Amino acid sequence: MDDSISTWIYNLTSLTTLLLGDNRFNNSNTMRGTIPSPIFKNLTMLTIISVSHNQFNGLIPFSMFANLSKLIFIDLSDNAQLEVETENPHTVPTFQLQSLLLNNCILNKHSGGGIPTFISTQRRIETLDASYSFLRGTIPSWLLYNATVSSLNLRGNSLQCPFPQSTRHNKSMLGKLDISDNKIYGALPSNMETLFPSLVLFNMSHNELKGTIPSSIKKLQMLTIMDLSVNNLSGEMPHGLISNNTSLKYLKLSNNKLQGNILSKFSNMTELAVLLLDNNGFTGTIASDMLSSPSLKIIDLRKNNLLGHIPSWFPDLTNLGILLLGGNFFNGPIPLELCLMQNLRILDLSNNAISGSIPSCLNNISSWMTETPNNIDWSLGSQSGLPILNVVKFPVDELYTRITTNLTTKSTTLTYGGLPLALITGIDLSMNQLVGNIPSQVGHLKELHFLKLSNNILSGPIPESFQNLKNIESLDLSHNKLVGTIPPQMIELYSLSTFNVSFNSLSGMVPYEKQFHTFDERSYMGNPDLCGPPLQRNCYNPSQPDQDMKGEEEGSAILDSPIFFYLWVTSSYALGFWGFIALLTNKSRRRKIFRIVDCCFICM
Template sequence: MEAYRPAYSVLESLDISHNNIRGFPGFFSGICKLRNLQVLNLQDNLIQGGLDPCLGGLTSLVSLDLSFNHFEGTVSSSIFSNLTLLEALRLSDNRFDGLLLFASFANLSNLEAIDLTNNEFEVDTETPSWVPAFQLVSLDLRNTRLNQNYGHVIPTFISKQHKLKSLSLSYNALQGNVPSWLLYNNSLLMLSLRGNRLHGGIPASSQFLASSILMLDVSDNCLGSTLPTNVLRLFPDLFYLNLSKNAIEGTFPTFDNLLKLEVLDLSDNFLLGKPPPTLRQNNNSLAHLVPSNNDFHGEVMPQFSNMSNLAYLHLQNDGFTGVLPAALLNLPLLKVMDISGNYLSGVIPDYFPLFPNLVMLLLARNRFHGIIPVSLCQMQKLHILDMSANLLSGVLPSCLSNITGWKKESVVLLPAFMWLSPSYNNYRVKVPLTTKGNALSYEGIPLSQMTTLDLSMNRFTRKIPSQLGELVALHSLNLSYNILSGHIPESFMNLKKLESLDLSYNHLIGKIPPQMAQLDSLSTLNLAFNHLSGRITFENKFVTFAASSYRGNKELCGPPLENDCVFSRPPQQHEEEEEQGIGGSDLFFFSCIAVAYVMGFWSVIAPLILSRNWRTTYYAKVDSCVELCMEKLHLS
């Protein structure tokens, strides 16, 4: 009779990822009984502790994913030595430490994908006389202190991985030159060397072979020097190129040969002059262009017009001058436009509503003047509008309340770039914004979760439109450093999603609407240096705000300020007197009568009693006035 075997022992796949499972002693004891298990996925839980050696007994495993947990301790080579069928191993984003010898995987001839990213161990790939038996397809060793004992060199065993398609060695302090054998081969499609100490530029192929790479990220290194255009001709299929933060000098490189290029990032270098005409003539595929933080000059748009697929244009801090021309209309798919921090002048053009897809418009830190065109209120998809630090004036348009993107939650997708990180539910961007006079940046936040209106540091006058209280999906509102007057609109109590409100350095008067204490999402409040008065509502969310949020308002009182509110009359009577003003006070009225009586007595009556000459002169004047009046009456 066949022995009884529990049904769970024949289980071949176990996926309990994304369940907030917490580890406990003996957690793996039950899993290790599943001898036929081929796929084990524990990704994104809260499991902690070391790896149980019993995992080495799951000899049928093909895929093992322990990423995004709290595992710790060393990784013993004995655990993996018997997993000869293993094809994919993911240990990323844990707390493993110690030394991990890559030779631990020497017997895993079927291994195709390894991900050891973001741990605390040191990965040693340069063990002497070791030749890997596997042929990797994907290798991710980001932030692993790679080859710390061997001078942080690029692993040479990679040159023997003839099937390798995706390789990331980012943030490992790697030194030396970029080897030509790494760039020019027949298999590698995606290469990231970001955040290292590589130098010497991009080498040319010694055998004049064209590279097969589609995505190349060598940003945040020390490549330096100029960028020879003949090297770029060796990447005919390249559609993603990131050369930012490399101290590259010289003029804007010519990319006319990169006809498939979709994403180009040259930001934070020392490029001079202006982009060449070939950039706009032959790069119709370009959808994501970031040449910001360089030292260009000239007009902003002629170099970037006629790019029919351009969706993301980032020209921050580039030294461009002139006005915004109508050439912008040649970018029909534009979704994100950042031209902040330049020397642009003139008025804000009224053609922006002709961009139906525009969700982010950043014009901050320029020299624009005039009013905000009413046509801007037609931009229904707008999520972020930053016009801070300009010379704009006039009144705030009440029609801003018509913008749908600020009135209800809406999803914003940039599908052309979703491939950069398929795990994101939304494409995430780095957004520079100015709040409370400080330049900040939001990074890693989905665009659909960030809605901002920033009109600070301008010359806007008169009242804040009460219609702004209808922007119930707004997360950040900054109107500081203007000349706004009047009261804080009570309609602001409707801004339930508001996280940051800055109305400082204006001429606002009256009380702080007590209903605003119900704004549960509000985490930053600045009402400093206005003319506000009355007691501060110190309850709910307002309990968390410090005295600095109200400084410079002499008539405000109550916690968190030190000056207490002391009323000699009931609050209702005090409020009535505030409405009447100082002229409505009885004390003031009778005081004025007394002062007038005293001044009249000492200026007229007292001299008549005390001085004979004054009486004679006074009566003579009166007689002459009477005679003059009689004479005029007689003549009439």
């Protein structure tokens, strides 16, 4: 077949469903070319059209569908080079859609990039997805406060306006509202519970919102997922935001300017699984009332102003898999109770004022010892396959696919999400005041992917047990007071890609075989007694210098022996005595000696 849609489709006048998504045409394994406008002229019985996930390009006028009066589902999504024009020529369609999917296309490029106006005439539309479609301008209020739209996704565009207000005091039917990654500014409506009583998913992250979080949000009893991260929201957390809501599973308020005490009561929050409040200005201690949220699996409170000791009751959150408390003012020791957290996969206590030693019981945490799946359900839901007309009934499991967090694992901060976040394990205790030796038990955590103990006051040697860290990818022990050699057995750590022991007091030859051949001198700088490649300091020949020194030591031992002294005195006495006798018995030699002596006296 050629690269365009074949002409045989033209004559299928009774066709009701046309599914051309995810196709592979020709030997090029791509589906390219434009969608010919005449193809739909005779297909008046069509109800469903899907050409998503292909490589169509060029410009198509939306008017090509105008006379297909039975259409209820159109999916042109994921054709990144396809330009869809709905405004020119302007037509009033004869159909009444239920679902319109235009995401990842180029929408209305030549008519201002606005939201298609014909949607205002659609009285049955339930789902509209125009995410990442290069939209500009404002969001019309009739779109948010529509009597039928229950799922609206305008994510990843350049929409710039205040949050639309209802002009007729209409109630929205929206259950899913995602207008993240735009330029929406101003404050959220104060009467959220009145305007959006059916909200299940609310995502306005990565915008320019200001003001406080409306207290009315706590009255949205169906709200399951809320993400207001990366805005300029300020003030305190609304009282009762959590305590009066039993449906919320996912709460992300990261990267704002929120202040005050951290959430003090989590009563009735039996469903809350993900709590992301990092990069704010929260103060105070972590309240023990969080124990009433038994479903918690991820807690991220990094980069706030929290203080006090690390709570010892975290093990009571039996499902907790990721605990991130770095960048606060916590002090005191690491509680031994953390060793009871069998499902813990990532622990970040970095950049605090934690003191004491590293617990030797960390090998009691089974998820770091044996390969076990993460206890979070990372399923993708039913978003793939054939078009589903009731896609507004989106699965709650969608919240797990959107979980992301930033981790510094290999000297670079990266964003982990989905399956990679589910698989990674690690410990970050860097930038604290930890003292003492590194427990040998840490070397038996063979399922760890990263271990950061840098910028502490740790002493003693690098445990030889580190050779057992078979899955370790990043190991940072820099800026401590470690002594001894680098265990040569560590060259068997084939997964290791980042290694840093700089600024310690290590000595001896640097291992420079296998995986360690990839590390440069920056990994070892600040250790003046380390030598060998990749450092510029050469080590002494391990064989010849030892032999020379051994010979010198043996000779010195003989000279210093008392027996040698007595032999030397006896030999000297005997030589002098017999030499004198020889002179007396030889007349000619005796006369010569006398003449020499006489001359010496005359000269004096």
